[in-house]
Amino acid sequence: MKISLVGLSGCGKTSIYSTTLGGMSPMETSMLDPTIMYEVKSHNYLGLQVSLWDFGGQEKYRQSYLETPKLLANTTVLILVLDLHHPEDFLKANSYFSEVYSAIKNSGGDPRAIIFYHKYDTEEYPKSQLEENLAKARELPFIREIDPESFITSIYRQEELSEVFRQILISDFEDLKESVAHAQKHLMKLNSKIIVSDVNGNVITHSIKGFSTGIQLREDLRDYILSCNVLRENFLSDDSASFSAVSNKKKLQLHIFSFVLAVLIMVDEGAAIDPPEDIDTLLKDMKVFAELIIEASREE
Numbered sequence: 001m002k003i004s005l006v007g008l009s010g011c012g013k014t015s016i017y018s019t020t021l022g023g024m025s026p027m028e029t030s031m032l033d034p035t036i037m038y039e040v041k042s043h044n045y046l047g048l049q050v051s052l053w054d055f056g057g058q059e060k061y062r063q064s065y066l067e068t069p070k071l072l073a074n075t076t077v078l079i080l081v082l083d084l085h086h087p088e089d090f091l092k093a094n095s096y097f098s099e100v101y102s103a104i105k106n107s108g109g110d111p112r113a114i115i116f117y118h119k120y121d122t123e124e125y126p127k128s129q130l131e132e133n134l135a136k137a138r139e140l141p142f143i144r145e146i147d148p149e150s151f152i153t154s155i156y157r158q159e160e161l162s163e164v165f166r167q168i169l170i171s172d173f174e175d176l177k178e179s180v181a182h183a184q185k186h187l188m189k190l191n192s193k194i195i196v197s198d199v200n201g202n203v204i205t206h207s208i209k210g211f212s213t214g215i216q217l218r219e220d221l222r223d224y225i226l227s228c229n230v231l232r233e234n235f236l237s238d239d240s241a242s243f244s245a246v247s248n249k250k251k252l253q254l255h256i257f258s259f260v261l262a263v264l265i266m267v268d269e270g271a272a273i274d275p276p277e278d279i280d281t282l283l284k285d286m287k288v289f290a291e292l293i294i295e296a297s298r299e300e
C-alpha cells in the first residue's frame with residue numbers, strides 16, 4: 001500500500017505523519033523543517049507493508065516530481081491536505097491537487113483520493129473564521145469535480161486523527177474492517193481496559209477513553225510486547241502465547257496470536273472484574289482476527 005501525502009508547503013503533512021505514526025507530540029511539530037523534495041517512511045501495520053510518501057510542498061520541488069511520473073505512480077491512497085488557516089492559498093492548493101491527480105491518472109494510476117480539511121482547531125486562530133473557511137473549501141472546483149472522501153482533521157485532535165488513519169490503513173481489507181468494528185463493539189461492554197495492537201505496537205482498537213496519543217502505543221507497553229514476542233518465538237516456540245504481570249495494584253495480561261496480534265488486558269485494583277466467559281469470547285474473536293490478518297497479508 002502506498003499512501004501519498006500532498007499539499008502546499010506548511011499545510012501540515014509531515015506533522016500528520018509524525019504525530020500519528022511517528023510518535024511525536026503535537027507541540028514538537030512546530031520544530032519540523034520543511035521537507036526537501038520528498039520523504040518515504042515505511043511502516044508495518046498488521047503485517048502489511050505501508051509506505052508513506054510525504055511530498056514536499058514547496059514550489060521548487062513540485063515541478064520535479066510532477067515531471068517524474070514514477071514517483072507518484074502506484075499511489076493507492078492520495079491524501080490531499082488543505083490548510084484551513086490559510087484561505088488565501090485555497091486556489092493555489094486547488095490547482096496543485098488537480099495537477100497531482102492528473103499526473104497520477106495520466107501514468108495509469110487510479111488512487112483513492114481523500115481530502116483532509118486540516119488544522120481544524122483554534123490554536124492561534126478564530127473559530128468563526130474557521131467555519132467560514134471550511135465552507136469555502138468544500139466549494140473549491142477540483143473538490144467539487146472529483147468529490148473525494150473527506151475528513152476534518154487536526155494534530156491537536158489526535159484520537160480522531162489516528163482513527164482516520166486506522167480506517168485508511170485497513171480500508172483495503174473488507175473482512176478486517178468488519179472484525180475491527182465487531183471487536184470495538186465488544187470491547188465497550190467490558191470493564192477491563194483493553195488494547196488491541198499489532199506486535200509492533202500499532203494500536204488497532206482500544207476501550208480506554210483518552211488513552212492513545214497516536215497510532216503507536218506508549219513506549220513501555222510497546223517494549224513489553226516486543227520483548228514478550230521475542231520470548232514467544234525463541235523460548236516458548238509457538239505462534240501464540242500468553243503473559244501476565246501482576247502487582248497488588250494492577251494486573252496486566254498479554255495475549256499474542258499468530259505472531260501478529262497483541263491483546264493487552266488491564267485490570268486496576270478495585271475495578272469490577274469481567275465474567276471470564278466474556279473475556280474468553282473476546283480472545284476467541286481476536287484469534288480469528290489474527291488469522292484473517294495473516295490471510296490478508298498473504299494476498300498483498
Ligand SMILES: Nc1nc2c(ncn2[C@@H]2O[C@H](COP(=O)(O)OP(=O)(O)O)[C@@H](O)[C@H]2O)c(=O)[nH]1
Binds near residue numbers: 007010032120154
Ligand atoms: N494549528 C495547527 N497547526 C498545525 C497542524 N498541523 C501542523 N501544524 C503546524 O504547521 C506547521 C507546518 O507543519 P509541517 O508538518 O512542517 O507542514 P508540511 O510542510 O506540510 O510538512 C508546523 O508549525 C506545525 O506545527 C494542525 O492540525 N493545527
Ligand SMILES: [Mg+2]
Binds near residue numbers: 014054
Ligand atoms: Mg513537510
